[in-house]
Amino acid sequence: MNRTLPTRPLALAAALAAVSPALAHGQATAASEAEILRLQAEVAAMRAEMDAMKAGDATWMDADREAQTRRVVEEAIAEADVTAGNTGAGGAVEGGMSAGYNGKKFVLEGEGYTMEIGGQLQFRYAFNRDAGRDAGTGDASDLDGFEMRRTKLGFEGTLLDPDLEYTLVFAAPRNGGDFFIEDAIIGYTFENGVGLQAGLFKLPFAFEELLSSKRQLAADRGLSTEFFTLNRAEQVQLSVPVADVAKTYLSFSDGGNRANTGALNDATDYALTGRAQFRLAGDWGQVKDLVAFEDEFALFAGVAGHVEKAKDQGGLDGDTTFAYTGDAVMKVQNLALMGAFYGASADDADLNQLGFLAQAGYNLTEKLQPFARYDFVDNDVTDVSAVTAGFNYFFNGHKAKFTLDGIYVIEPDGDVDAGALGGLNGGTYSSGLGLDDDGLNGDDSMFAVRAQFQLLF
Numbered sequence: 001m002n003r004t005l006p007t008r009p010l011a012l013a014a015a016l017a018a019v020s021p022a023l024a025h026g027q028a029t030a031a032s033e034a035e036i037l038r039l040q041a042e043v044a045a046m047r048a049e050m051d052a053m054k055a056g057d058a059t060w061m062d063a064d065r066e067a068q069t070r071r072v073v074e075e076a077i078a079e080a081d082v083t084a085g086n087t088g089a090g091g092a093v094e095g096g097m098s099a100g101y102n103g104k105k106f107v108l109e110g111e112g113y114t115m116e117i118g119g120q121l122q123f124r125y126a127f128n129r130d131a132g133r134d135a136g137t138g139d140a141s142d143l144d145g146f147e148m149r150r151t152k153l154g155f156e157g158t159l160l161d162p163d164l165e166y167t168l169v170f171a172a173p174r175n176g177g178d179f180f181i182e183d184a185i186i187g188y189t190f191e192n193g194v195g196l197q198a199g200l201f202k203l204p205f206a207f208e209e210l211l212s213s214k215r216q217l218a219a220d221r222g223l224s225t226e227f228f229t230l231n232r233a234e235q236v237q238l239s240v241p242v243a244d245v246a247k248t249y250l251s252f253s254d255g256g257n258r259a260n261t262g263a264l265n266d267a268t269d270y271a272l273t274g275r276a277q278f279r280l281a282g283d284w285g286q287v288k289d290l291v292a293f294e295d296e297f298a299l300f301a302g303v304a305g306h307v308e309k310a311k312d313q314g315g316l317d318g319d320t321t322f323a324y325t326g327d328a329v330m331k332v333q334n335l336a337l338m339g340a341f342y343g344a345s346a347d348d349a350d351l352n353q354l355g356f357l358a359q360a361g362y363n364l365t366e367k368l369q370p371f372a373r374y375d376f377v378d379n380d381v382t383d384v385s386a387v388t389a390g391f392n393y394f395f396n397g398h399k400a401k402f403t404l405d406g407i408y409v410i411e412p413d414g415d416v417d418a419g420a421l422g423g424l425n426g427g428t429y430s431s432g433l434g435l436d437d438d439g440l441n442g443d444d445s446m447f448a449v450r451a452q453f454q455l456l457f
Contacts (some may be wrong), residue, residue: 105457108157115157120214122149124452126434132444147174149220149432149452150213152182163189167201174432181260183232195239200259203230204237204249204275205304207327207340208357215289217338217361219403219450220433223375223386224355228323228342230256230273230306249275255308256323269311275304282331289398290338290371292331293363300329319346334363354378359388367394371405385410390450399456409435409446 097110105118127144154169169183187197202210208225221229235253242248254261255268277287282298306323327340341356359373373388390405434448 112160113158115155118154118156119457120150120152120154121455121457122151122213122452123147124149124219124434124450127449128434128436129447130436130444131446143436148172149174153179154183161188165189167199193241197237197239198235200232200234201237202232203235203251203253203256203273203306205230205256205273205306205323206325206342207277207302207329208338211289214454214456215291215398217290217336217359217371217392218373218388218390218405219452222357222359222373222388223384223407223409223433223435224342224357224377225340226433227377227379228325228344228353228355230323232257232259233271234258234261235273245279247277249273249277256306267311269309271306271308273304273306275302277302286331287329290329290336290359290361291363291369291392291394292334292336292361293366295331295333295336298329298331302327321346336361351380353380361392368392369394382412384412398454401454403450403452403454405450407433407435407446407448407450409448411445 097108097113099106099108101107102116105116108115108117123146125144125146127142129142131141151172152169153171154167156165156167158165165185165187167183167185167187168181170179171182172179181200183199183201185197185199185201187195189195204210206225206229208216208221209229209231213220233251233253233255235251237249237251240248240250251273253271253273254266255271256273258266258268278301279287280299280301282296282300286292286295286298287300303326304324306321308321308323310319310321321344323342323344325340325342327338330337337358337360339356339358342354344353345351355375355377357373357375359371361369361371363369369392371390371392375384375386375388377384386407386409388405388407390403393402395401434450435446
């Protein structure tokens with residue numbers, strides 16, 4: 001007797017074999033658990049039918065049917081693997097590890113070990129016009145060109161214990177291609193949610209600085225943020241959640257803007273930074289960027305402070321620097337709003353600096369978001385204001401995004417030198433903004449245009 005091979009039960013069994021590991025590891029949803037139970041019941045019924053067939057014909061499984069069975073099982077497993085979400089052509093690899101793409105990053109996973117690999121590319125064209133650029137030196141009033149604004153490669157994951165985490169990010173500067181360490185973090189999260197991190201990373205101060213460069217509203221951060229930023233430092237940081245309505249951070253560090261410095265090359269006696277972030281409405285995930293599209297109402301507020309005592313030795317005068325900031329983020333429907341104020345002072349230098357920014361983005365569609373921003377900085381000598389406007393076009397969220405914007409720096413109140421304009425970052429403004437520090441120190445207006453494409457992998 002020659003019967004047609006019943007492939008349905010084989011496919012069901014293979015599908016169960018492929019998706020059951022996800023259930024065992026806690027990755028299945030309620031819907032997938034229900035589907036597994038349904039498949040199990042159907043397989044049981046089909047198995048009974050096959051047993052009856054075999055009882056009626058003991059020679060029913062010949063070589064041809066065995067090959068057909070093997071092919072059906074392999075195809076079903078491959079199809080079920082895709083259905084389960086392993087769409088990155090991932091799977092088991094030698095040594096008991098698995099590899100694939102989780103929709104955001106490339107992932108390696110083995111017993112007691114995980115690693116996610118990702119990268120960021122930002123290619124930018126920048127145009128700069130400075131009405132006061134010195135023609136006597138032969139410098140043109142207009143400058144433009146291309147640059148790789150950001151080139152980063154990062155690794156993060158867990159080791160030995162799911163709560164023992166690591167992060168390592170390499171970045172290339174805009175001038176020159178030598179990679180350097182941008183972030184290097186060892187962290188541990190306790191059962192109560194308290195976290196302890198040590199290494200090189202950003203101090204918990206300005207919200208816009210802490211917001212990833214992958215998810216900024218404009219092509220780059222605001223003028224005021226760059227003036228008052230503390231950026232990165234080698235530090236030990238404690239994070240404490242408060243009943244899911246607040247997150248608090250306390251850092252002991254080498255001081256603001258002290259990235260990649262040796263232990264004995266430290267100009268600071270001590271530096272303490274603290275920040276509290278409050279969730280007044282919405283979900284924590286809504287504060288990860290400044291994009292809103294059909295969002296529920298969300299409101300967040302944050303405050304931070306920093307104190308830093310310089311060493312009183314050599315040419316250092318032992319000044320104590322204080323800095324503070326407050327910020328708020330609101331989202332409703334397609335509108336995202338963010339505002340912040342900054343302040344800094346030094347006791348011996350009798351210096352008081354202030355600044356603020358306000359910015360908004362509105363999604364006309366899921367892909368198109370116009371935005372605008374206003375920055376103001378009073379460096380205790382003169383005032384600088386800037387207006388930024390442009391739009392984002394999201395080809396695939398932040399993973400593939402085009403940004404076009406323009407910055408107009410309003411004529412400062414007076415002509416001052418670079419030293420007087422120095423901010424917390426140790427200089428003036430980041431050159432990555434597409435602006436010219438020397439021009440900002442004068443009393444003439446400046447205009448810049450930035451066209452940028454971002455790709456995340």
